[in-house]
Amino acid sequence: MRYFKTRAAIILAAVAVPLAAAPGAGMADTVRIGISAALTGPAAFVGVSIRRGAEMATDAINAKGGIGGKKIELVIRDDEHNPVKTVANHRELVEREKVVAMLGTTNSAAMLATAPIINDELKVPVVCPATDATKITENKAWEQKKDNYVFRLGMFGRGQANFLINTLVKKFGYKKVGLLTWTAGWGVTGRGELNRRLKELGMKAVADETYDTADTDMTPQLLKLKRAGAEVIVNYGLARENGFVARTRQKLRDKTPYASAWGIAAPAFWKAAGKAGEGIMTSTTIAMDGPQSPERKAVIDEYTRRYKEKIEGPPFFFAAYDIVHLLAQVIGKVGTDPNAIRAGLENVPEFKGLIHHFKRPVFTRQRHDALTEEDMILGRWTNGELLQVMYDGSGPHVVTGDGKKRYIDTKTLALK
Amino acid sequence: MEFFLHILISGIATGAIYSLIAVGYSITFSTMQILNFALGMWVMIGGMLTLTFNVMFGLDLAVTLLALIVVMILLGIVGERVSVHPFFRAGSDVWVMSTLAVGFLFINVAELIWGRNPEPVPPFFGDGIIAVGAFAIFPQQLLVIVSALVIFLALHLFYYRTLLGKAFRATAHSSEVTSLMGINTRLICVLSYVITSVLAGVAGFIIVPITFAEAQMGTVLGLKAFAIAIIAGLGAPRGILVCGIAYGALEGLASGYFYTGIRDILGFSLMILVLFLRPEGLFGTPSSERA
Numbered sequence: 001m002r003y004f005k006t007r008a009a010i011i012l013a014a015v016a017v018p019l020a021a022a023p024g025a026g027m028a029d030t031v032r033i034g035i036s037a038a039l040t041g042p043a044a045f046v047g048v049s050i051r052r053g054a055e056m057a058t059d060a061i062n063a064k065g066g067i068g069g070k071k072i073e074l075v076i077r078d079d080e081h082n083p084v085k086t087v088a089n090h091r092e093l094v095e096r097e098k099v100v101a102m103l104g105t106t107n108s109a110a111m112l113a114t115a116p117i118i119n120d121e122l123k124v125p126v127v128c129p130a131t132d133a134t135k136i137t138e139n140k141a142w143e144q145k146k147d148n149y150v151f152r153l154g155m156f157g158r159g160q161a162n163f164l165i166n167t168l169v170k171k172f173g174y175k176k177v178g179l180l181t182w183t184a185g186w187g188v189t190g191r192g193e194l195n196r197r198l199k200e201l202g203m204k205a206v207a208d209e210t211y212d213t214a215d216t217d218m219t220p221q222l223l224k225l226k227r228a229g230a231e232v233i234v235n236y237g238l239a240r241e242n243g244f245v246a247r248t249r250q251k252l253r254d255k256t257p258y259a260s261a262w263g264i265a266a267p268a269f270w271k272a273a274g275k276a277g278e279g280i281m282t283s284t285t286i287a288m289d290g291p292q293s294p295e296r297k298a299v300i301d302e303y304t305r306r307y308k309e310k311i312e313g314p315p316f317f318f319a320a321y322d323i324v325h326l327l328a329q330v331i332g333k334v335g336t337d338p339n340a341i342r343a344g345l346e347n348v349p350e351f352k353g354l355i356h357h358f359k360r361p362v363f364t365r366q367r368h369d370a371l372t373e374e375d376m377i378l379g380r381w382t383n384g385e386l387l388q389v390m391y392d393g394s395g396p397h398v399v400t401g402d403g404k405k406r407y408i409d410t411k412t413l414a415l416k
Numbered sequence: 417m418e419f420f421l422h423i424l425i426s427g428i429a430t431g432a433i434y435s436l437i438a439v440g441y442s443i444t445f446s447t448m449q450i451l452n453f454a455l456g457m458w459v460m461i462g463g464m465l466t467l468t469f470n471v472m473f474g475l476d477l478a479v480t481l482l483a484l485i486v487v488m489i490l491l492g493i494v495g496e497r498v499s500v501h502p503f504f505r506a507g508s509d510v511w512v513m514s515t516l517a518v519g520f521l522f523i524n525v526a527e528l529i530w531g532r533n534p535e536p537v538p539p540f541f542g543d544g545i546i547a548v549g550a551f552a553i554f555p556q557q558l559l560v561i562v563s564a565l566v567i568f569l570a571l572h573l574f575y576y577r578t579l580l581g582k583a584f585r586a587t588a589h590s591s592e593v594t595s596l597m598g599i600n601t602r603l604i605c606v607l608s609y610v611i612t613s614v615l616a617g618v619a620g621f622i623i624v625p626i627t628f629a630e631a632q633m634g635t636v637l638g639l640k641a642f643a644i645a646i647i648a649g650l651g652a653p654r655g656i657l658v659c660g661i662a663y664g665a666l667e668g669l670a671s672g673y674f675y676t677g678i679r680d681i682l683g684f685s686l687m688i689l690v691l692f693l694r695p696e697g698l699f700g701t702p703s704s705e706r707a
Contacts, residue, residue, distance in 0.1 A: 224672060248426075271536055272628065
């Protein structure tokens with residue numbers, strides 16, 4: 001009996017101590033920011049990039065004394081890219097961990113499911129660095145003009161499709177656009193957005209091909225696009241399958257210009273495609289290779305020092321880095337009340353981030369997407385590096401590592 | 417015509433992958449009348465072991481293949497012992513679930529060990545292409561086709577020219593009578609499972625440079641291979657070779673002349689149609705003869 005009592009006491013203590021200590025430990029003297037993201041699973045490179053971006057920003061801010069003397073404390077949860085877990089994590093972060101703001105997850109479907117819960121129940125602002133479904137920010141609360149707690153500093157679906165089609169049609173001058181999209185979730189919405197934009201411009205895809213995850217040889221699709229006379233192929237998909245596309249292009253000696261949405265704007269694409277990836281273009285929010293601003297270079301160098309590798313998901317890493325800085329700036333001004341932070345985010349007149357220098361309000365009450373179509377960029381895979389495509393009187397070009405300007409042949413996307 | 421031939425070549429190359437996997441279903445089926453439903457996942461393990469031995473440890477391909485075969489033999493013995501033998505002996509059909517359970521276990525373990533990012537494995541003969549005029553094929557794809565032919569030929573010789581092969585066929589015909597003739601049918605069962613396991617591992621080894629190593633690399637392939645084994649007839653290895661290649665070619669032509677989304681509708685409809693009209697498969701012998 002006595003044995004059981006002792007044992008019960010130990011168990012009770014073991015359970016009770018962390019329970020009492022964990023929620024909001026040191027709540028008074030830190031500012032708690034929550035993150036739910038896929039840290040394991042197929043999207044782990046996105047989640048890990050978000051976590052590292054947030055951690056490096058937090059360390060930088062805390063090293064300078066934090067926010068008005070209070071240190072930032074990150075509370076991080078893995079949701080495995082699973083919407084059910086994302087919803088549960090956000091609840092836990094707000095209700096138990098008492099975070100005052102959050103960074104969004106890696107999965108659009110998960111964020112779409114979470115947004116109404118944030119707006120109707122939790123009422124703590126979330127800024128998304130990765131998920132690009134348009135309706136995440138233009139959600140029900142936004143439609144009903146109620147307080148909207150969901151923000152985004154990253155790509156959004158409608159904007160990305162508009163940007164890609166506009167750039168290729170207007171800046172590169174292509175008239176016959178063919179589509180090649182992935183049949184899984186993200187590719188399907190992307191295909192819809194691309195077709196919508198083409199229709200708005202009075203155009204129609206000359207061929208509208210798809211592939212699924214089991215396709216390793218894209219010969220039928222690429223030949224059909226060629227047969228249809230596509231002057232450019234626009235893709236919505238991820239690195240692995242685009243690696244197969246690149247290799248099939250090499251096999252068919254097909255030089256049709258090829259551009260993708262940001263699923264290939266990370267080193268994983270070059271790893272999958274190898275040299276066959278040369279010349280392929282992608283929309284993105286940031287091109288990490290080529291000449292960089294001193295601020296960006298310092299962060300990239302620090303990353304390499306810390307993790308001894310290349311940034312796996314640059315758009316997500318830099319977005320998370322910027323979001324934590326933006327939140328710190330707002331919290332410094334309005335304090336830690338979540339509703340005040342939401343209102344504060346809608347009132348940042350200027351912000352110098354690493355992805356973009358906002359010389360206009362970052363968000364407004366009606367516009368919860370920080371980046372507009374004009375802020376998106378096109379990158380060209382050049383010898384393993386993703387270089388930003390720029391334009392002047394003589395057409396699109398990239399600047400290589402040695403500082404040389406190289407113009408792009410719009411017939412093949414080769415460098416002149 | 418050029419369009420047709422391009423698609424035909426790439427379709428045959430893809431079809432050879434299906435054949436290579438599908439033959440595994442027939443071996444255990446003809447001896448024990450059971451299937452390893454998770455064959456695709458065993459193929460994946462072969463791919464992952466190739467990644468480990470060849471890419472991570474830097475062993476050369478021959479050593480990689482040898483080490484892989486050893487691991488697959490062990491896995492085959494254990495797999496048969498835990499997921500087939502207990503239920504098979506009791507005359508239960510639970511092996512349907514237990515072989516699948518082993519497959520899902522493999523996926524989860526693979527994700528734990530190797531992560532979930534697709535990892536490229538370099539093609540055995542480099543990045544080049546073999547071009548003949550306007551047509552081209554990757555050396556690795558050619559290797560898949562050649563390997564499929566060699567493996568089917570070897571199986572044929574094994575079944576019809578070796579004593580052990582004859583014992584396999586006898587067990588397939590009647591396990592009881594064979595047992596009475598002094599042949600250890602239990603050993604034959606284990607052996608057939610091990611051969612299936614090794615073939616799956618070798619298939620994974622050969623196709624992994626094409627598919628990349630990832631936990632899900634065999635899942636859809638295994639399913640398609642299963643449809644092909646059903647269409648050809650589970651007891652007909654030669655039929656499986658023909659059907660696999662034909663299936664790949666048809667898939668290619670369907671996406672080339674209609675659209676990509678129609679492939680699986682056609683393929684699986686064909687499977688149902690064959691099941692309906694010829695349950696023993698296009699190349700199978702009616703079960704009344706076998707039983």
